[in-house]
Amino acid sequence: MDAAATLIAELVGHGVRDIVLSPGSRSQALALAAVRAADDGHLRVHVRIDERVAGFTALGIARETRMPAAVVCTS
Numbered sequence: 001m002d003a004a005a006t007l008i009a010e011l012v013g014h015g016v017r018d019i020v021l022s023p024g025s026r027s028q029a030l031a032l033a034a035v036r037a038a039d040d041g042h043l044r045v046h047v048r049i050d051e052r053v054a055g056f057t058a059l060g061i062a063r064e065t066r067m068p069a070a071v072v073c074t075s
Helices: 001-012 026-041 051-065
Strands: 018-021 043-045 069-072
Touching: 001 026, 018 026, 018 051, 026 043, 026 069, 043 051, 051 069
Parallel strands: 018 043, 018 069
Antiparallel strands: none
16 A cells, blocks of 8 residues: 555656546555545546546546546556
């Protein structure tokens, strides 16, 4: 969990303001860390069940905001 929180903090520190989650059991720690950061107001979390949709959602967010967006998925 500490490593996940550190990774999310690094992403936020490098300008990521949106994270798209495609949840799975292996990405649980990253998802929880992202939601915690969102609760603290550091970023927005978008949930998409399908990983391809998550990727395209992040691409669209990045294109519109001109800021990087991250995708968290298990595969």
